[in-house]
Amino acid sequence: MKKRHEMKVLSVETIAKETVEMKLYQPEVSQQTVPGQFLHLLVPGFTLRRPISIAKVDRQEGTVTILFKIVGGGTKALAAYQPGMTVDALGPNGNGFSIDDVSEGGRVLLIGGGIGIPPIYHLAKRLSEKNVELVAVLGFQSKDYVFYEEAFKKIAETYVVTNDGSYGHQGFVTHVFPEVGAFDQYFSCGPLPMLRAVTTELQDSKGKVSLEERMGCGVGACMACVLPTVDNSYKKICSDGPVFSAQEVIL
Amino acid sequence: MKKRHEMKVLSVETIAKETVEMKLYQPEVSQQTVPGQFLHLLVPGFTLRRPISIAKVDRQEGTVTILFKIVGGGTKALAAYQPGMTVDALGPNGNGFSIDDVSEGGRVLLIGGGIGIPPIYHLAKRLSEKNVELVAVLGFQSKDYVFYEEAFKKIAETYVVTNDGSYGHQGFVTHVFPEVGAFDQYFSCGPLPMLRAVTTELQDSKGKVSLEERMGCGVGACMACVLPTVDNSYKKICSDGPVFSAQEVIL
Amino acid sequence: MNLEVKLPGLTLKNPIMPASGCFGFGKEYSEFYDLSRLGAIIMKAATQFERFGNPTPRVAETSSGMLNAIGLQNPGVERIIANEVPRLAEYDTSIIANVAGSSLEEYIFVARAFNETNDVNALELNISCPNVKEGGIQFGTDPDMAKKVTAAVKEASNLPVYVKLSPNVTNIAEMAKAVEEAGADGLSMINTLTGMKLHLPTGKPLIANQTGGLSGPAIKPIAIRMIYEVRQQVSIPIIGMGGISTAEDVLEFLQAGADAVAVGTANFQNPFACVDIIDALPETLIKYQYTSVQDVIERRGAVV
Amino acid sequence: MNLEVKLPGLTLKNPIMPASGCFGFGKEYSEFYDLSRLGAIIMKAATQFERFGNPTPRVAETSSGMLNAIGLQNPGVERIIANEVPRLAEYDTSIIANVAGSSLEEYIFVARAFNETNDVNALELNISCPNVKEGGIQFGTDPDMAKKVTAAVKEASNLPVYVKLSPNVTNIAEMAKAVEEAGADGLSMINTLTGMKLHLPTGKPLIANQTGGLSGPAIKPIAIRMIYEVRQQVSIPIIGMGGISTAEDVLEFLQAGADAVAVGTANFQNPFACVDIIDALPETLIKYQYTSVQDVIERRGAVV
Numbered sequence A, B: 001m002k003k004r005h006e007m008k009v010l011s012v013e014t015i016a017k018e019t020v021e022m023k024l025y026q027p028e029v030s031q032q033t034v035p036g037q038f039l040h041l042l043v044p045g046f047t048l049r050r051p052i053s054i055a056k057v058d059r060q061e062g063t064v065t066i067l068f069k070i071v072g073g074g075t076k077a078l079a080a081y082q083p084g085m086t087v088d089a090l091g092p093n094g095n096g097f098s099i100d101d102v103s104e105g106g107r108v109l110l111i112g113g114g115i116g117i118p119p120i121y122h123l124a125k126r127l128s129e130k131n132v133e134l135v136a137v138l139g140f141q142s143k144d145y146v147f148y149e150e151a152f153k154k155i156a157e158t159y160v161v162t163n164d165g166s167y168g169h170q171g172f173v174t175h176v177f178p179e180v181g182a183f184d185q186y187f188s189c190g191p192l193p194m195l196r197a198v199t200t201e202l203q204d205s206k207g208k209v210s211l212e213e214r215m216g217c218g219v220g221a222c223m224a225c226v227l228p229t230v231d232n233s234y235k236k237i238c239s240d241g242p243v244f245s246a247q248e249v250i251l
Numbered sequence C, D: 001m002n003l004e005v006k007l008p009g010l011t012l013k014n015p016i017m018p019a020s021g022c023f024g025f026g027k028e029y030s031e032f033y034d035l036s037r038l039g040a041i042i043m044k045a046a047t048q049f050e051r052f053g054n055p056t057p058r059v060a061e062t063s064s065g066m067l068n069a070i071g072l073q074n075p076g077v078e079r080i081i082a083n084e085v086p087r088l089a090e091y092d093t094s095i096i097a098n099v100a101g102s103s104l105e106e107y108i109f110v111a112r113a114f115n116e117t118n119d120v121n122a123l124e125l126n127i128s129c130p131n132v133k134e135g136g137i138q139f140g141t142d143p144d145m146a147k148k149v150t151a152a153v154k155e156a157s158n159l160p161v162y163v164k165l166s167p168n169v170t171n172i173a174e175m176a177k178a179v180e181e182a183g184a185d186g187l188s189m190i191n192t193l194t195g196m197k198l199h200l201p202t203g204k205p206l207i208a209n210q211t212g213g214l215s216g217p218a219i220k221p222i223a224i225r226m227i228y229e230v231r232q233q234v235s236i237p238i239i240g241m242g243g244i245s246t247a248e249d250v251l252e253f254l255q256a257g258a259d260a261v262a263v264g265t266a267n268f269q270n271p272f273a274c275v276d277i278i279d280a281l282p283e284t285l286i287k288y289q290y291t292s293v294q295d296v297i298e299r300r301g302a303v304v
């Protein structure tokens, strides 16, 4: 049976502009999670839970780390949590990135945009345990927002792109695609306009994308988060996704 | 101009069953308060402020002490406050017990019921600075709810009454009136049925009562807390009261 | 403690059921607890054909509430009967089918289809969905239309019919009396209030459908008022809903005039909402000196 | 930044005013700040004779809202004109008088009385108070009655008339169009939604009047929806209200179709609510790329 977890806050840290890293203790969730899955967090005073991707887990420690951007009341309240407090969470929810079809010795392109980068990092860590070559393209609004560059550099050939050129390459993530070379498959998470550009640019490549939508239940019951599919049907982002084959869905 | 105060919580202590004493730091309020006045407290997550009487002040320390019973969501949330946090308060609100007409060498009867006792204690402290003989009758539901008995005993001849007889005299506060002797004036605060009994029993004596009503604004603007008066008019409990002459209002 | 309630066509072990549309067809929540614990299950709305519903975003958060404009997405009554009802029938609980439509014919079609199954115990006639443009809403705001569709569905089906009322009306008692007259076995109330939220950066409605239905604790005082009002004027039982999230809320609905209740939005905050409420109900009733759910229902007569 | 708005009969330095009944006659809040900072002040309802209102309790708290059933307690229009208006007239702000009544004659009497003063700038015609039993509410839910009282008050007074609409109706746009046709200079919306809360130990309504009017953030999505809907169908200006407590709320109301706003329940939580909102408004407008209040009003045309 699925549970509702009380996760203990171990640390809360601002690691870039408006960007908070929170480490939580919950061994069960830590064991079960695969990259791309999310927690559905209850923030007191708000009706709906907040979906936040899992950015990394440490199964030994029994910890789960999330990263979030302060955009509204819910994330603002979360950012004010103190170590020792607990967060009420459902999860791990959804279907993450399947990496069964990534072959040993292959080359994988990872594309993350802004707050879509945490699940991509989680995936990179997992892929780095396989014998796979990783190339990461990370897009941010501007220099102040950059995070996890060093962490990525340890495991991947990393390109940082900022919209305003204040750090790394200037422009959109797609602008550095000519430089990244050949790859077998790509994985991407980020804002919808970025995902649209990425899937269009890479339409001849095999790829998986992680999507967002406003959620009600977060568990597949309310039909708030549906997405049309190419076969004239639909998928639920919270339970069929958030990760989908780029070929399967209509963005 | 009136202000909205941030009052710092110094201590929170359960001093009897469901009864919490909270000490707050706010020198300005501490200086201004007279017995019978109240604070109007904002509790995050609740629409309306909670009126809570001031139980004592220490002008030297700049502190204000309140006492409250946990009855619903607001008082429950307040009871969970930790030292160091701040409470948003309006006040001191209302008109307290006027003691100008209490003459030196006189004898005063104080009658408090349950959570109506704190403002009576504040008054007793202030009266004890005058050369006045004090008799206090304190009513509680049962033994577990008794508080401030020792504090009263230091300054007043004190009778404790419990409804179920589990401590002190058994019955209602009015039951010990035959024992208290003559007095010049009485002051009372407590639940409405008690005040009705007290004012009826003591209808030939001069007295002042402190009243409660559900409040909207707490400052006299919304007309939520009106009370009919004997002259066919009305008074607002939050701003004309909460203390009224027993002869003036209709309970 | 005895939590049982008897309603036309339904004997419920407790008065708690998930509200239509907030629990799908039970599958997802069956991963959290045993659905046999529920008094009944109200299924997501069924229409004649599959519906894909409205574009997204379909939900938005509001103070103590939420807006939704799902648009009755469902696989169509036939697939519901084939795939969902049999799975739910394995649980020891009652099944209520929510019947929706945009024409009289569609309502009749759906009601007939459920009538053919053995596992559906009652119909909840949804004449009040605010998120369907083709006219679904009119049935819920015009007493004559409401009467017509109620009578037609009663004729099309042998199952007891609970008509789900819309709160977006000037006179709720008039609506209730109309459907009672038309033969409704019970009422279900309230559906959502029509609301809107704007997206400040664009100044446009946040929900793709523009308006959405407001649910959650924010609307509870309106639900209580409407149930109280209707209870004075009609005698058929009422399944009450609108912002219930605690056992105390359930008691308030029962005192106001409901005979059973449904829990909607609260499931999203707490997937265990229904069972947590069922667990807390006995001590809540004891606290307020009631001996059973039936006791609350009987004693309110004296109160009103 | 320029926060000015021009409405019939009113030039407001900013679009913020306290809502009727939530600010008395300004006296109490003048002890917190200088009332000259307000765009305008809407006074507590005035009736022909003094009214003592309903028995207490008159208020109850709800999730993100409150219920009230004050029952239009006020000293009567003559004493308001004698004692309250002159005091308010000393501030550099506009005065709007809220006109209430339980008969056509009473509305006319009150409107005429205010017409004799020099210091009242506009009338808010309260046809929507849900807490008066004698029929006040009927004017607010029947379009023909609303038309009648609007026309009568227009004739009785030279002041611009803003008709305050009740949200307790099936079709708000119909009400708005009716009063526009009858000559209303503007609308004021929304008044409270009728609600109820029970006192669990007794099972009886907590508010002595049984029902009360629901206000506060809980009703904001309903207010926004109604204003948006009405804005598509009428052209007279709208004073918007219902759950406003921040400058972002004000922007949402302006985007939805309001031309100015009133702040009610928020004053009780924060006596500085109006001035805090006025202070925050410029930066909020800048954040969402507007250059003035007028800019929001003009640009929504393109959006709607």
Ligand SMILES: Cc1cc2nc3c(=O)[nH]c(=O)nc-3n(C[C@H](O)[C@H](O)[C@H](O)COP(=O)(O)OP(=O)(O)OC[C@H]3O[C@@H](n4cnc5c(N)ncnc54)[C@H](O)[C@@H]3O)c2cc1C
Residues within 6 Å of the ligand: A038, A048, A049, A050, A051, A052, A053, A054, A067, A068, A069, A070, A071, A072, A073, A074, A075, A076, A115, A118, A119, A211, A212, A213, A214, A215, A242, C060, C061
């Ligand atoms: C599967 C998934 C994974 C996500 N992972 C992350 C992550 O790792 N880090 C991160 O910072 N953000 C992530 N998001 C986005 C995050 O959920 C929103 O930023 C957050 O809910 C905003 O809440 P708020 O109260 O601060 O903002 P508000 O705008 O005040 O929220 C109001 C409502 O809108 C919803 N909402 C607002 N923005 C979004 C959004 N982009 N997607 C879905 N719902 C939204 C909120 O959940 C809430 O119900 C993820 C979203 C999804 C769907």
Ligand SMILES: Cc1cc2nc3c(=O)[nH]c(=O)nc-3n(C[C@H](O)[C@H](O)[C@H](O)COP(=O)(O)OP(=O)(O)OC[C@H]3O[C@@H](n4cnc5c(N)ncnc54)[C@H](O)[C@@H]3O)c2cc1C
Residues within 6 Å of the ligand: B038, B048, B049, B050, B051, B052, B053, B054, B067, B068, B069, B070, B071, B072, B073, B074, B075, B076, B115, B118, B119, B211, B212, B213, B214, B215, B242, D060, D061
């Ligand atoms: C002038 C005055 C002084 C008071 N002083 C004290 C005191 O010193 N200690 C103390 O314990 N209590 C005092 N009270 C009562 C106290 O205000 C309530 O017990 C408290 O507001 C309950 O809040 P709640 O959220 O716990 O309960 P809930 O019942 O959940 O409150 C719901 C709403 O009802 C109101 N309410 C409930 N009970 C009362 C009540 N008895 N009087 C007024 N409003 C009520 C609340 O303020 C709130 O708006 C005083 C009341 C007044 C009017």
Ligand SMILES: Cc1cc2nc3c(=O)[nH]c(=O)nc-3n(C[C@H](O)[C@H](O)[C@H](O)COP(=O)(O)O)c2cc1C
Residues within 6 Å of the ligand: A216, A222, C019, C020, C021, C022, C044, C045, C068, C070, C072, C098, C126, C129, C164, C190, C191, C192, C214, C215, C216, C217, C219, C241, C242, C243, C244, C262, C263, C264, C265, C266
């Ligand atoms: C996401 C969502 C979907 C809903 N779908 C339906 C539906 O299909 N049929 C229906 O009759 N009511 C539907 N409703 C209304 C609920 O059944 C219920 O009447 C309403 O939400 C009030 O209860 P609550 O405040 O407990 O949610 C839906 C409500 C929500 C929030």
Ligand SMILES: Cc1cc2nc3c(=O)[nH]c(=O)nc-3n(C[C@H](O)[C@H](O)[C@H](O)COP(=O)(O)O)c2cc1C
Residues within 6 Å of the ligand: B216, B222, D019, D020, D021, D022, D044, D045, D068, D070, D072, D098, D126, D129, D164, D190, D191, D192, D214, D215, D216, D217, D219, D241, D242, D243, D244, D262, D263, D264, D265, D266
């Ligand atoms: C305590 C109280 C008293 C009110 N009295 C009046 C009144 O006398 N006349 C009137 O037109 N509206 C009255 N209203 C309604 C408000 O003016 C306003 O329309 C409503 O409360 C919605 O705004 P809010 O959510 O900001 O409070 C009253 C509201 C409250 C809460």
Ligand code: FES
Residues within 6 Å of the ligand: A214, A215, A216, A217, A218, A219, A220, A221, A222, A223, A224, A225, A226, A236, A237, A238, A239
């Ligand atoms: S959020 Fe409810 S189905 Fe996805």
Ligand code: FES
Residues within 6 Å of the ligand: B214, B215, B216, B217, B218, B219, B220, B221, B222, B223, B224, B225, B226, B236, B237, B238, B239
């Ligand atoms: S509470 Fe508003 S006048 Fe007393």
